Amino acid sequence: MKIKSTLANYLFVLPAVVIFGVFYIYPFLKVFQLSLMEWDGILPTMQFVGMSNFKEIMQDKIWWNSMWQAGYITLIALTFQNCLALLLALACDREIKAGNFFRVIFFIPPILSEVVVGLIWQWILDGNYGILNTTLHNLGLSALVHNWLSDPKTALTCIAVVHSWKGFGWGFIILLAGLQTIPRQLYEAAKVDGAGSWHVFTKITLPLMVPVFSMVIILTILGSMQVFVLIVSMVGQGLVHHTDVPVLRILASMTGSSRFGYACAQGIIFGLVLIIVSFTQKKLSERIRQV
Amino acid sequence: MKDGLKYIFKKRAELIVIYVFLGVVALTCLFPLLWMFGSSLKTQATVFSDPSLIPARPEWRNYYLAWTKGEFGIYFLNSVFYTAIVVFGIIIVSSLAAYGFSRLKFPGNNFLFAMFLAAMMIPLPGSFVPLYVLVNNIRKVLLNTLSAVSPQLAHIMPAGFVQQSNGFILNQVFPRSAYVFCMINVGLSLSIYILKTFFDKMPKELEDAARIDGCSKLGIWRHVALPLAKPAIAVITIFNSLNVWNEYILAQLILSSKETMPLQRGLIVFQGMHVTDYPLLMAGMTMTAIPIIIIYLIFQKYIIKGITAGALVG
Numbered sequence: 001m002k003i004k005s006t007l008a009n010y011l012f013v014l015p016a017v018v019i020f021g022v023f024y025i026y027p028f029l030k031v032f033q034l035s036l037m038e039w040d041g042i043l044p045t046m047q048f049v050g051m052s053n054f055k056e057i058m059q060d061k062i063w064w065n066s067m068w069q070a071g072y073i074t075l076i077a078l079t080f081q082n083c084l085a086l087l088l089a090l091a092c093d094r095e096i097k098a099g100n101f102f103r104v105i106f107f108i109p110p111i112l113s114e115v116v117v118g119l120i121w122q123w124i125l126d127g128n129y130g131i132l133n134t135t136l137h138n139l140g141l142s143a144l145v146h147n148w149l150s151d152p153k154t155a156l157t158c159i160a161v162v163h164s165w166k167g168f169g170w171g172f173i174i175l176l177a178g179l180q181t182i183p184r185q186l187y188e189a190a191k192v193d194g195a196g197s198w199h200v201f202t203k204i205t206l207p208l209m210v211p212v213f214s215m216v217i218i219l220t221i222l223g224s225m226q227v228f229v230l231i232v233s234m235v236g237q238g239l240v241h242h243t244d245v246p247v248l249r250i251l252a253s254m255t256g257s258s259r260f261g262y263a264c265a266q267g268i269i270f271g272l273v274l275i276i277v278s279f280t281q282k283k284l285s286e287r288i289r290q291v
Numbered sequence: 292m293k294d295g296l297k298y299i300f301k302k303r304a305e306l307i308v309i310y311v312f313l314g315v316v317a318l319t320c321l322f323p324l325l326w327m328f329g330s331s332l333k334t335q336a337t338v339f340s341d342p343s344l345i346p347a348r349p350e351w352r353n354y355y356l357a358w359t360k361g362e363f364g365i366y367f368l369n370s371v372f373y374t375a376i377v378v379f380g381i382i383i384v385s386s387l388a389a390y391g392f393s394r395l396k397f398p399g400n401n402f403l404f405a406m407f408l409a410a411m412m413i414p415l416p417g418s419f420v421p422l423y424v425l426v427n428n429i430r431k432v433l434l435n436t437l438s439a440v441s442p443q444l445a446h447i448m449p450a451g452f453v454q455q456s457n458g459f460i461l462n463q464v465f466p467r468s469a470y471v472f473c474m475i476n477v478g479l480s481l482s483i484y485i486l487k488t489f490f491d492k493m494p495k496e497l498e499d500a501a502r503i504d505g506c507s508k509l510g511i512w513r514h515v516a517l518p519l520a521k522p523a524i525a526v527i528t529i530f531n532s533l534n535v536w537n538e539y540i541l542a543q544l545i546l547s548s549k550e551t552m553p554l555q556r557g558l559i560v561f562q563g564m565h566v567t568d569y570p571l572l573m574a575g576m577t578m579t580a581i582p583i584i585i586i587y588l589i590f591q592k593y594i595i596k597g598i599t600a601g602a603l604v605g
Contacts, residue, residue: 006396006397006398008508009391009395009396009397009508010391010397012387012388012390012391012395012508012512013387013388013391013392013397013403015383015384015387015388016384016385016387016388016407016479016483017388017403019384019472019475019476019479020406020407020410020476020479020480022425022472022476023422023425023472023473023475023476024410024418024476025406026421026425027415027418027419027420027421027422027425028415028418030421030424030425031415031417031418031420031421034420034421034424041424041427084316087312088312088313088316091309091312091313092313096306096309096310096313102313102317104588104591105317105320105321106316106317106320107587107591107594107595108320108321108324108584108587109320111533111583111584111587111594112537112580112583112584113536113537113539113555113579113580113583114537114539115537115539115555115558115559115579116327116555116558116576116579116580117323119558119562119572119576120323120324120326120327120576121323123326123327123330123569123572123573124323124326128339129338129339131326131342134342165319165320173595222414226414226416228540229539229540232539232559233558233559233562236562236563246416247416247417250416250417250420254420254423260420260424263417263420264417264420264421266417267415267416267417267418267420268417270416270417271413271414271415271416271417274414274416275413275414278414
């Protein structure tokens with residue numbers, strides 16, 4: 001009777017565990033196996049090559065270049081996007097009319113798909129017919145008119161800015177939720193003691209917000225390093241290596257050069273980089289909290 | 292007195308700066324969307340020259356053309372199909388599992404739940420490679436089985452019918468169900484987490500009463516737990532709908548034929564084929580964005596709840 005009941009209990013989690021096992025655990029383990037192989041994805045036979053895929057990655061300049069480019073996008077997202085999010089959250093964290101209205105508006109870009117966002121901005125930034133260049137021209141700023149997305153020098157920055165446009169709503173929502181947990185009495189007490197608003201911000205708000213900042217930073221890093229659909233929809237395959245990021249490289253190894261083992265090895269290296277970066281960030285913020 | 296005036300003046304100036312700042316950012320959020328909508332109403336001739344936000348003579352026919360000639364009708368219905376099936380699947384599978392993890396005793400309960408939690412936190416870029424391999428392998432097995440079985444079937448049924456149904460299974464049923472299962476898996480961890488925390492807080496008395504009345508475990512799940520969990524189910528429904536509707540990469544890898552593609556994939560395919568047909572592309576994009584924006588405006592409270600729940604785990 002008891003065994004029967006336990007088995008019945010298992011049935012509740014069985015569908016979830018089966019789906020998870022087939023579509024998450026199996027691919028997870030398979031990545032490690034394939035990373036040691038040379039395989040074109042079609043032939044039934046794979047060739048075991050040991051660590052040679054990893055050795056090759058270490059010398060793959062295109063791959064590390066794509067990593068730096070994702071890092072550049074992440075850096076802009078961390079500074080520009082998160083500063084904007086923080087300023088907006090601070091502005092909305094007081095008694096202002098229409099605060100909820102702004103909150104709803106700021107979260108529209110994040111709910112749109114990367115494809116739609118990328119294509120809208122591709123149209124706005126278009127070198128010949130884009131509204132940005134037309135406006136610059138009409139304002140007498142023809143010197144600034146530029147082929148934003150087809151010039152390798154500006155394409156990556158444009159992508160990073162659009163990525164920030166799409167993403168700042170996330171940081172804003174989380175930071176605002178964090179700000180609203182700070183007890184108002186703390187602010188009032190500080191005011192009674194004669195503290196200026198800058199003082200209140202650095203001595204009360206900032207220290208209390210460290211855990212929230214840490215979370216926003218990790219989410220920004222993980223989200224920005226893995227960006228790629230936005231790039232596909234903004235520049236397509238146009239600027240091959242100038243707008244390359246790791247996920248696009250993995251896709252190219254797989255569907256482009258049919259090297260599935262190499263693609264998996266790249267995935268593992270990239271996953272490790274992400275884990276190391278978020279772990280370091282976490283340790284750093286813990287240290288800051290203690291100081 | 293003078294100080295008081297100065298204080299009020301300073302406060303006012305501060306507020307004005309804040310409102311201008313918020314207003315400008317809000318405008319940059321809205322303008323691209325309005326520009327997309329406006330461009331979708333221009334003709335191929337005016338879209339490059341007419342700088343007005345909404346054209347004087349809106350070309351509504353673009354939507355008809357995009358739906359039919361641009362094939363966005365197929366993509367749209369596919370997106371609705373995938374979103375509905377995947378979200379329904381996630382609700383059933385994750386609520387069963389969450390109820391099991393929260394209320395039922397069996398060895399390995401905590402371990403299995405921890406596994407789902409870990410999946411939310413470990414980034415695994417490139418897992419789409421083996422997923423693609425897996426789907427292809429299943430397809431090969433299916434192909435072999437079908438070609439082994441069809442000669443036998445041809446004895447009982449007309450050969451044309453067998454061939455047709457084989458094609459239907461390989462080109463429609465298989466890629467669609469593969470995509471649906473992959474997407475159910477994508478939403479599973481977060482949904483189980485949200486529902487389990489909800490069930491954990493739920494009072495046990497109602498379930499006890501139902502048990503005394505002779506309700507089975509499955510009956511309690513169906514008639515007590517599910518109805519009570521409506522707010523949590525609303526959160527996972529909306530959150531997962533957005534997620535499935537906006538998904539791109541798995542759709543690209545698994546769904547290769549136009550008949551099975553969802554909107555996001557269809558947009559990229561359309562752009563690749565008709566590079567300069569901006570009005571129809573913008574019409575397709577507006578069709579893609581509007582359902583999401585409407586759902587968001589209606590349920591924004593739930594969406595933001597789901598997001599903060601998701602963020603708090605990581």
